[in-house]
Amino acid sequence: MTTYELLSEPIRKYIRDKRWDSFRPIQEAAIQRITSTDNNYILISRTASGKTEAAFLPILSKVNFKESGVKVLYISPLIALINDQFLRIEQLCNYLDISVTKWHGEASKSKKEQLLKNPNGILLITPESIEAMFCNKPHNVVQLFSLLEYIVIDEIHNFLGSDRGLQLQSLIHRLQQKSSKKVSVVGLSATVSDANQYVELKSFFGNPDHTKVIRDTTPKPINADFRYFDSNSTELPLDLLKDLYKETRDCKALVFPNARGRVEEVAVKLKKISDKVGGHQNYFSHHSAVDKETREYVEFFAKNTNQQNFTISCTSTLELGIDIGNVDKVVQIDATHSIASLIQRIGRSGRRVGKDSNLVLYSTDSWSFLQSLASWLLYQENFIEPVFISDKPYDVLLHQILSIVKSSSGIEIEKLYLQVSNNPAFLKISKNEVLSLINHLIGLDFLEKIGNEIILGIDAEPLVNSKDFYSLFKTDTFLKVVNSGNKIGELPLSPQLIVNENVFLSARIWKIIDVDFKSKKVEVIPTNDGKKPLFFGNSADVASKIREKMFEVLTSKTDYDFIDENSRFALFELQKEFSFLKIENLKKQRPVLIKEKSKIFYTFSSSKVNRTISFLLTLNKIENRIDESSSSIELINESFSVDDFTNILKNIEKKEIEKQLQMLLAFEKGQEMLDFSKWAIYLPLEMQIDLIKTKYFDFNEVKNFGETNMFVKYK
Known part of the structure; x- marks a missing residue:
């Protein structure tokens, strides 16, 4: 039986209407396996290779959606990605008359209530919303997911090695316990290439023996170009910006600096250059502090414009799989902190079949250039940083204990221990350690013991009843930035926020005229007074392998023909310093x-x-x-x-x-x-x-x- 014949007739009609000539490699392999087994699967393939369809085409053909209850749960790390994938999945599900519902803080309340009255179809959700449901609507968890059959986790690499990932691992186990059916899990990733990581990935699903990896190794041609512009200032060199303008003015481009402040600097200054020479006006900034409506407009514009060129300066908010249409070129300014991040960013260009990916890497100091070069060489060697997964995540365990007690409204200590001891996220934590932590929480008045049962303690209630409880990642405190009552975006709480200082935000320069820390609000007005704006930066850890590759390059005599003369000179100067070792x-x-x-x-x-x-x-x-x-x-x-x-x-x-x-x-x-x-x-x-x-x-x-x-x- 052909792969096409394994699919249901409505799905085959969808394929005919889309005029697909053939399946992508990852789709061919996934359809064959998912339709014929109930194993867990991890689908690994480059960005824009059709992983979403590879998961959903066989699942939609296999599952009986005429039964009540949510049958498929799609989990995403980003609300924006849910909103983007919703349209894609809904279009596919229209062929089967299956309802698709979004469930997050910004989703329609009436749609959620409708789903609670009549649980069915497919639900798209974030881990934090699952956590909130367990805490506040535990009866709805059973109502919605008692007949759940599949969980699809998008961008699974984004969760691995983090507290948020351990939280998700715990929540998946708790969901599986609520379903009367076997719940299979399908994870999607573009950035796992090391076979050593497969063991960790399989363990994430809690059933390594029944978890299989399907990986598409089809290479994608990439044109990489290194440029070096030395800088002794906190601002980008003007020559770099002029070169960047020429590089991006006649195409659709994404520019990835490494900090929100730098993102804004790029957007503002490229727009100024464009204004001077009569170029286009489509220069945008996109990061978490930009107002949501502005971000959504930028995404909509990029996805729906065919004739107009644009440049979006962005952080990792556009690193993941949000569909913004076809991008011709990706630019990285100074080294990424990880090769996984570099892979995601490269994958944003050349998404059309038959098109190469185009990457330009700018550096502003010699060590940053060396790190960029080392990362690129490791990327070519198919290296990706190993994921560190904590054997004993006591902090996540503490959080999940409070969540379980909250959702149960009282539970025996032994039952609580059994729930967490069978959870894949906490297998290495001993019974004595679990009981010790429970007694510690009782001592803090986070838990209260009544007979053989424990309930939520008085000091834990403000924490657990707060919206902040549902997330495991720490977030900065932000102040809302407004101009004449209109929200511009947000800025992190900082001593730098001073009246009469200038700030970059939403691809414009603003002057601060008032800061109200009590109401968390900053009032601004547009300005062009020439005063240097504040710069908000950030940093991240770098793996040993990248540093070791930097040392190897320093002591090597290899001539890298893909770097420009300035880069070659910067490398020569560094190598000369170490040459007599x-x-x-x-x-x-x-x-x-x-x-x-x-x-x-x-x-x-x-x-x-x-x-x-x-x-x-x-x-x-x-x-x-x-x-x-x-x-x-x-x-x-x-x-x-x-x-x-x-x-x-x-x-x-x-x-x-x-x-x-x-x-x-x-x-x-x-x-x-x-x-x-x-x-x-x-x-x-x-x-x-x-x-x-x-x-x-x-x-x-x-x-x-x-x-x-x-x-x-x-x-």
């Missing part, structure tokens, strides 16, 4: 630059390793500072020797580290180490220390680093 083993040796009053250790390792080394040095009363751009640690103590440094790394005593962390956590400054987690502040001290050691630091890797790395000195 006697490096015989790139894995085991690292350089030390000896200056008059300091020593600089180039670790060429991950952000976590650098952070851990810096912490250990501080404990030994050695003043130091990290330069993440060059992956180096400067020791501001001329009497400190290389041997001293090596001994500190080798002699990491577990008890001493825990003692020092315990002392630090007693102070407010030490509590800042817990900022990576939303719920860690409520954990027992020993669990806080364990989380810090595994999520914030990496003592095991640093100990290995100290034992295997010799330091080669140079002046």
